[in-house]
Amino acid sequence: MRCRRCREPAVIELRRHHAAFCQPCFERHVRGQVERAIEKHRMFGEEDRVLVAVSGGKDSLALWDVLLDLGYRASGLYLGLGIGEYSDRSGEVCRRFAADRGAELHEVDLAEDYGFDVPTAGKRGSRSTCAVCGLSKRYVFNRAALERGFDVIATGHNLDDEAATLLGNTLRWQTEYIARQAPVLPAKDGMARKVKPLHRLSELETAAYAFLRGIDYVVEECPLVAGNTQLRYKAALNALEATSPGTKASFYLGYLDRGVGLFADADDAELAPCAACGQPTTGRFCAFCRARAQVLGEPLGEPGDGDGAADRQVSRELSEEVLPAELYGDRG
Amino acid sequence: MKVRLRNPDREVEVAGARRVREVLAELDIDPDTVLVIRDKVLLTREERVEDADELEVRPVISGGTAP
Numbered sequence: 001m002r003c004r005r006c007r008e009p010a011v012i013e014l015r016r017h018h019a020a021f022c023q024p025c026f027e028r029h030v031r032g033q034v035e036r037a038i039e040k041h042r043m044f045g046e047e048d049r050v051l052v053a054v055s056g057g058k059d060s061l062a063l064w065d066v067l068l069d070l071g072y073r074a075s076g077l078y079l080g081l082g083i084g085e086y087s088d089r090s091g092e093v094c095r096r097f098a099a100d101r102g103a104e105l106h107e108v109d110l111a112e113d114y115g116f117d118v119p120t121a122g123k124r125g126s127r128s129t130c131a132v133c134g135l136s137k138r139y140v141f142n143r144a145a146l147e148r149g150f151d152v153i154a155t156g157h158n159l160d161d162e163a164a165t166l167l168g169n170t171l172r173w174q175t176e177y178i179a180r181q182a183p184v185l186p187a188k189d190g191m192a193r194k195v196k197p198l199h200r201l202s203e204l205e206t207a208a209y210a211f212l213r214g215i216d217y218v219v220e221e222c223p224l225v226a227g228n229t230q231l232r233y234k235a236a237l238n239a240l241e242a243t244s245p246g247t248k249a250s251f252y253l254g255y256l257d258r259g260v261g262l263f264a265d266a267d268d269a270e271l272a273p274c275a276a277c278g279q280p281t282t283g284r285f286c287a288f289c290r291a292r293a294q295v296l297g298e299p300l301g302e303p304g305d306g307d308g309a310a311d312r313q314v315s316r317e318l319s320e321e322v323l324p325a326e327l328y329g330d331r332g
Numbered sequence: 333m334k335v336r337l338r339n340p341d342r343e344v345e346v347a348g349a350r351r352v353r354e355v356l357a358e359l360d361i362d363p364d365t366v367l368v369i370r371d372k373v374l375l376t377r378e379e380r381v382e383d384a385d386e387l388e389v390r391p392v393i394s395g396g397t398a399p
Contacts, residue, residue, distance in 0.1 A: 001376045011374040015364065020376060057394060160393070204364055207392035208374060211367055219390055221339050234393055242362055 012208050015245035023212050030209045033200045034066045041184045043195040048151040050074045051106070053141050054097075056090030056218040058210040059156030061097055063198055065213055067154065068101055074154070079140050080109035081133060082117025086223055093216050106148060108140050114292060119224065121295045129224045132291050139288035143279055145192040157183075157196040160203040163248040164233035166255055175266035182260055189271035190280035200253065276300060333381060335359070336388045348383035355381060356389070365393050 001010040003022035010020035021029055037043065044050055050067060054060040054076040067074035078094040081087050091107070098105035111117045118136070122129030145153045162181065169177045187193040198206060210217050240247045273279070274286035281287070285300055293300035333348035335355070346355055352375050356363050368375045369388040381387060 001378045010376055013376045013378075058392070059394065202364075203392040203394065204367075207367055207390070211369070211374060211390075219338055221394070231393070238362055238365060238393075241364060 011212065012204075014202075014205065016202070016241075016249055018245075027209065027212065030062075030201060030205060031066055031070060033205075034063075034197050035070065037183060037197045037200050038195075041182075041195070043154075043184055043197060044072070044152045044193075046072065048073065049149065050152050050154050051141070051145045051148070051150040052076050052154045053137070053156070054078050054094050054105075055156075056093045057156070058207045058215070058217045058219075059158055059161075059198060059203075061093070061156075061215050061217050062206045062210040062213070063154060063156045064097070064103070065101075065210075065215060067197070068103060075104040075106060075150070077106045077108070077141060077144050079137055080107065080111070081136075082109075082111045083119060083222060083224060086218075086220065089220075090218050093218055096216065106144060108144060110136055110140070114140075116292060116295045121291065122224065124297075125291055125295045127291060130228060132295075133224075135287055135291060139279060139286070142190075142192050143277075146190070150192070152193040152195055154195050154197055156198055156206070158198045158201050158203050158206050159248055159252060160234055160237070161230075162196070162199050163237055163252040164230050166252055167233045167237060168229060175263050176269070179260075179263040179265075179267035182256065188280075190273060190278075191271065200249075202248070333383050334386045336386070338388070338390050348381050348385055350380065351377065352379050352381060353377035355387070359389070361389065366391055 001013060001020045002008065003010050003025050004019040005025040005028075006022060008022040008025075011023050012026055013020040050072055052060060052064045052067065052074050054064055056078070060076075064074055064076055076094060076098055078091055080091055094105060097103070114136075116124075118129060118133045121127075121132040121136075125132055127135070141153050141155075144150075162183075166178065166181055169181070183196045183199045185191070185194040201209075237248050237251070269282050271280040271282060274281045274289055275284050276289040277286060279286050279288070285293075289300060292298075333346055333355075335344050335346055336342075337344060337359075344359070346358055348355075352368050353363055356366070356368070356377065363377045367388075367390045368377075368379075369390060370381065370385055375381070375387075
């Protein structure tokens with residue numbers, strides 16, 4: 001098998017593109033897809049400070065690598081979740097990556113900074129481990145970006161993640177979630193701007209890129225999760241892709257081209273500052289503060305503050321897709 | 333030929349002297365969902381492997397271990 005561009009021996013075949021690439025041409029292909037995403041959706045410019053949410057997995061580290069390679073002002077943010085050796089290893093690879101490239105890495109530790117870790121939250125709270133993990137990441141990333149002066153948060157969502165999420169939201173016709181599946185979520189009412197520069201690349205491409213670039217990433221999945229709904233959607237899409245290469249791209253990128261405008265009116269959430277922490281929420285207290293209070297057994301507000309609207313808000317916030325699927329392992 | 337599978341880590345023995353795609357088919361693995369690595373080099377599905385080779389088959393799908 002030969003590279004489509006230079007005819008040297010290929011190291012990867014991309015059936016969706018009817019192409020195979022050697023290593024240099026493949027790396028060029030990946031960088032080109034990221035550049036195209038950034039430019040087409042006007043994600044950020046050369047002067048913007050970009051905060052890359054890194055987990056130690058292939059997607060987020062590949063994204064950070066590409067952005068640095070393209071010359072963007074990209075710093076990393078690693079959130080320590082307290083999941084034993086898994087978190088220890090995740091933190092190590094992020095620190096080593098940053099040190100090797102002379103890049104800036106910010107760190108937040110859930111236990112040190114907020115008083116609980118994910119395993120404890122899963123046992124004590126009413127939400128699943130993955131739910132409270134995802135909620136914590138979204139909260140911390142947003143807060144850190146705003147407090148530390150970043151212009152935009154970049155996450156490592158890839159094409160497979162986005163297609164699987166769109167499939168799930170479409171199967172349930174959750175129009176307000178569908179409306180928010182754009183690769184750019186503009187800054188709004190205390191929410192930092194969020195972008196997904198890998199959304200044109202499959203998991204195969206991001207994994208191959210990370211491997212070929214010699215990025216030491218965490219291959220193991222989070223020990224707290226054994227399969228989730230997102231994984232089943234991915235399996236269904238992979239089954240379609242096996243016989244019809246390009247199905248995932250057609251589904252998600254087609255949605256961006258022709259479907260996204262149909263749902264624009266469905267995202268009408270009004271945000272206001274959380275009464276406890278000031279972060280944006282649709283209720284009086286944000287879902288993170290409510291979850292944290294529950295886990296720590298601390299009161300939050302006055303008796304009777306909790307209501308149905310708050311529960312709906314939690315459901316809504318947990319469904320917002322702003323994290324890479326590589327984090328699904330510890331997100332669910 | 334030794335094949336190291338990941339998530340969870342385990343090792344299986346399969347026949348070599350054939351193409352990667354045939355090895356993956358025997359293991360019931362979709363070639364688009366894994367990296368196949370031999371001696372720190374990525375292999376395409378058309379690459380031939382031999383009995384003496386040692387392969388790593390590394391999943392690319394994130395989102396939790398298999399249900």
